[in-house]
Amino acid sequence: xxxxxxxxxxxxxxxxxxxxxxxxxxxxxxxxxxxxxxxxxxxxxxxxxxxxxxxxxxxxxxxxxxxxxxxxxxxxxxxxxxxxxxxxxxxxxxxxxxxxxxxxxxxxxxxxxxxxxxxxxxxxxxxxxxxxxxxxxxxxxxxxxxxxxxxxxxxxxxxxxxxxxxxxxxxxxxxxxxxxxxxxxxxxxxxxxxxxxxxxxxxxxxxxxxxxxxxxxxxxxxxxxxxxxxxxxxxxxxxxxxxxxxxxxxxxxxxxxxxxxxxxxxxxxxxxxxxxxxxxxxxxxxxxxxxxxxxxxxxxxxxxxxxxxxxxxxxxxxxxxxxxxxxxxxxxxxxxxxxxxxxxxxxxxxxxxxxxxxxxxxxxxxxxxxxxxxxxxxxxxxxxxxxxxxxxxxxxxxxxxxxxxxxxxxxxxxxxxxxxxxxxxxxxxxxxxxxxxxxxxxxxxxxxxxxxxxxxxxxxxxxxxxxxxxxxxxxxxxxxxxxxxxxxxxxxxxxxxxxxxxxxxxxxxxxx
Amino acid sequence: xxxxxxxxxxxxxxxxxxxxxxxxxxxxxxxxxxxxxxxxxxxxxxxxxxxxxxxxxxxxxxxxxxxxxxxxxxxxxxxxxxxxxxxxxxxxxxxxxxxxxx
Numbered sequence: 001x002x003x004x005x006x007x008x009x010x011x012x013x014x015x016x017x018x019x020x021x022x023x024x025x026x027x028x029x030x031x032x033x034x035x036x037x038x039x040x041x042x043x044x045x046x047x048x049x050x051x052x053x054x055x056x057x058x059x060x061x062x063x064x065x066x067x068x069x070x071x072x073x074x075x076x077x078x079x080x081x082x083x084x085x086x087x088x089x090x091x092x093x094x095x096x097x098x099x100x101x102x103x104x105x106x107x108x109x110x111x112x113x114x115x116x117x118x119x120x121x122x123x124x125x126x127x128x129x130x131x132x133x134x135x136x137x138x139x140x141x142x143x144x145x146x147x148x149x150x151x152x153x154x155x156x157x158x159x160x161x162x163x164x165x166x167x168x169x170x171x172x173x174x175x176x177x178x179x180x181x182x183x184x185x186x187x188x189x190x191x192x193x194x195x196x197x198x199x200x201x202x203x204x205x206x207x208x209x210x211x212x213x214x215x216x217x218x219x220x221x222x223x224x225x226x227x228x229x230x231x232x233x234x235x236x237x238x239x240x241x242x243x244x245x246x247x248x249x250x251x252x253x254x255x256x257x258x259x260x261x262x263x264x265x266x267x268x269x270x271x272x273x274x275x276x277x278x279x280x281x282x283x284x285x286x287x288x289x290x291x292x293x294x295x296x297x298x299x300x301x302x303x304x305x306x307x308x309x310x311x312x313x314x315x316x317x318x319x320x321x322x323x324x325x326x327x328x329x330x331x332x333x334x335x336x337x338x339x340x341x342x343x344x345x346x347x348x349x350x351x352x353x354x355x356x357x358x359x360x361x362x363x364x365x366x367x368x369x370x371x372x373x374x375x376x377x378x379x380x381x382x383x384x385x386x387x388x389x390x391x392x393x394x395x396x397x398x399x400x401x402x403x404x405x406x407x408x409x410x411x412x413x414x415x416x417x418x419x420x421x422x423x424x425x426x427x428x429x430x431x432x433x434x435x436x437x438x439x440x441x442x443x444x445x446x447x448x449x450x451x452x453x454x455x456x457x458x459x460x461x462x463x464x465x466x467x468x469x470x471x472x473x474x475x476x477x478x479x480x481x482x483x484x485x486x487x488x489x490x491x492x493x494x495x496x497x498x499x500x501x502x503x504x505x506x507x508x509x510x511x512x
Numbered sequence: 513x514x515x516x517x518x519x520x521x522x523x524x525x526x527x528x529x530x531x532x533x534x535x536x537x538x539x540x541x542x543x544x545x546x547x548x549x550x551x552x553x554x555x556x557x558x559x560x561x562x563x564x565x566x567x568x569x570x571x572x573x574x575x576x577x578x579x580x581x582x583x584x585x586x587x588x589x590x591x592x593x594x595x596x597x598x599x600x601x602x603x604x605x606x607x608x609x610x611x612x613x614x
């Protein structure tokens with residue numbers, strides 16, 4: 001095969017970002033140490049906008065692949081890539097305002113590590129080969145480990161990075177150990193080939209190894225989304241990392257985790273049939289639809305632990321970390337509700353919708369947290385005291401983001417949660433829906449605690465809080481996003497329904 | 513000929529020893545080494561399956577080369593972080609990494 005004959009145009013979004021990262025790396029070497037590197041941030045944002053354009057062009061095209069499906073363009077991957085690109089673009093705007101030469105001496109590194117992390121996330125979304133998926137996962141993870149520990153002189157940052165790398169490496173090893181059994185049963189790392197051969201192995205008496213593989217893959221990947229069993233790193237790492245990196249971990253890294261979980265679990269395990277029913281094919285029992293019980297247990301535990309532990313936090317970033325753990329539980333509900341082939345498409349669409357809404361509101365919250373913490377020089381919740389009186393618009397925007405995170409009406413968060421609630425009710429998982437409602441109510445307690453601090457407590461000073469223009473723009477964008485998606489959710493839902501095609505996950509596609 | 517199960521048993525034992533080391537050892541470097549051991553258990557599994565599996569083929573060995581490369585990167589990043597901790601704190605004992613509230 002001649003590599004030059006391949007259709008490299010399919011890789012356009014990734015190549016844009018890779019070239020950008022390479023150029024910035026070289027420019028960083030050439031530039032003098034004292035030079036202002038904010039320009040890298042603006043160049044990256046332009047590059048990301050170009051990549052978004054390429055991704056939009058690919059949306060709606062039939063499935064195409066390169067090199068035996070080690071890279072593929074399908075609707076699922078393209079939608080997730082849009083989430084990553086938009087999210088990282090906003091994180092760049094936050095970082096340009098956040099990075100301080102004093103604290104991060106090598107600030108050029110920060111920009112290109114953010115870009116390589118983005119490439120890793122994009123590979124995780126659009127590949128159907130376990131080797132490529134694993135490389136994407138590690139590319140994202142290693143970039144994040146370094147970004148978490150980039151404040152070299154700060155002990156908190158060091159500690160967070162070490163805790164993150166240990167948890168991350170253990171989890172990815174567990175994931176690989178599970179994968180090795182799946183490889184042993186099928187002799188391939190290609191997800192589509194595995195999905196053909198695994199049902200045969202399952203019925204030939206190797207079901208134990210299929211279960212082993214399923215659980216180890218699930219446990220290994222759960223660290224990326226910070227769900228039970230490996231959620232413990234989240235509070236420490238979110239606290240120790242620089243705030244823009246925390247936002248990146250909470251949003252893009254988590255969305256990438258969901259992309260790889262859906263891609264692997266759905267593609268490999270859905271075709272396995274545990275019991276054929278020849279008389280009535282609609283009653284045939286599938287492995288995956290039984291295994292959703294375990295996913296439901298994980299979702300329930302994640303919601304309970306995340307929400308109850310968040311009540312006791314006094315550090316704003318730890319609180320948001322546990323809130324993001326709780327949200328991972330909510331987003332797992334549609335996956336746990338896939339009990340029949342009919343609802344799968346809608347369930348995954350609901351997950352994508354929730355992830356988009358989660359991205360908008362969380363980036364809004366983290367932008368406000370960046371501003372407030374920088375001003376007060378502490379990350380304690382008390383730094384929000386009197387925010388409404390110091391900058392009324394900022395206070396109102398923050399309250400609205402928190403209301404959306406809590407899932408109250410007239411916000412996008414309510415619609416997203418409602419969709420998920422309906423998913424669970426449709427398949428009669430009343431207990432799961434019940435736990436979701438109860439834990440949501442618990443979450444009001446800590447979200448409204450911040451709102452109370454902003455409106456009803458006197459601030460440390462009465463001085464007006466200044467916000468730079470680019471951050472004002474981000475907050476305005478997030479505010480409008482949460483408001484408009486709360487009032488007209490159908491615009492985005494229709495866009496996802498139109499562009500997401502479940503069959504894409506299982507079709508081989510064609511090579512031009 | 514050594515049967516497949518023997519290789520898998522060695523892999524499982526190595527994986528367990530590695531996991532034990534990660535959970536019990538105090539020194540940061542030993543923890544990184546234990547993770548290395550777990551990754552090598554995966555490599556043994558992959559190579560055994562690539563030789564004796566139902567559909568034995570070369571893919572497993574190629575996967576192993578990728579995991580070894582990633583393990584090298586892991587060591588580099590992990591040690592760099594440990595050095596940063598040592599410079600700031602003067603110790604790499606993981607029991608001392610507790611400045612953040614739980």
